[in-house]
Amino acid sequence: METNQAGNHCNGCIDKSCAAALLDDRETDLIFNNRYISKIRRRSNIISEGSPVSHILYLRTGLVKEYRIRPDNQEQILQIIKPHSYLGMTSLFGDRINHFSYEALTDLSLCYIDSDIFIELVRKNGNFAFEILTAVERDSLNNYHRFINLNHKKIYGRVADILIYFSKIIFSSEVLPIPLTRSELAEMCGTSRESIGRVITIFKEDGIISTSGKNIIINDIKKLENISKFG
Numbered sequence: 001m002e003t004n005q006a007g008n009h010c011n012g013c014i015d016k017s018c019a020a021a022l023l024d025d026r027e028t029d030l031i032f033n034n035r036y037i038s039k040i041r042r043r044s045n046i047i048s049e050g051s052p053v054s055h056i057l058y059l060r061t062g063l064v065k066e067y068r069i070r071p072d073n074q075e076q077i078l079q080i081i082k083p084h085s086y087l088g089m090t091s092l093f094g095d096r097i098n099h100f101s102y103e104a105l106t107d108l109s110l111c112y113i114d115s116d117i118f119i120e121l122v123r124k125n126g127n128f129a130f131e132i133l134t135a136v137e138r139d140s141l142n143n144y145h146r147f148i149n150l151n152h153k154k155i156y157g158r159v160a161d162i163l164i165y166f167s168k169i170i171f172s173s174e175v176l177p178i179p180l181t182r183s184e185l186a187e188m189c190g191t192s193r194e195s196i197g198r199v200i201t202i203f204k205e206d207g208i209i210s211t212s213g214k215n216i217i218i219n220d221i222k223k224l225e226n227i228s229k230f231g
Contacts, residue, residue, distance in 0.1 A: 015060040019131035057087040062108020105179035157231020
């Protein structure tokens, strides 16, 4: 992990969030003077479940896996977090203990912002607070609907849902450089690695998807959406 305490001022950051764009110069200076930037390598642990909340992490670049450990000591992946998002928000305003773990799926860049400073900005800047709450609510609804669907669909519908999730929510593209292992994909679908492999093979044979290297390419999004709907 590489860190950079100084760096360019937040006012000129090309990776600034929509919420941070609503801060005035004094508030932006406050963040700049109470943050540091880290370069994190792929598959590094970022936050561990049960650790105290000392900072809010802003994901500038890269992809992050948010997960928890179930009572059977298996991972439960909650969501994939894309750039320009904040990590640890759901734990900040509760008991100040991280209830989820975070792992870098790619090389990434993070801003660590002092949690007390972040709370101060939320309290004093209503527009900033509104953008933060909107983002948290959007993620919560996406995760809620995904887990509801997971419990009511067969394997074909579950796999279709995951591919649509990566296409529409994460990459905004029909070319999907999936950052998860086959086992992690199976975990997100609530099935086995072997079952995922069989469904992917069937989707390829039917021309719904194809593969190129590590990428999955959606060739027929309408068919995939129908499988998701009726699966």
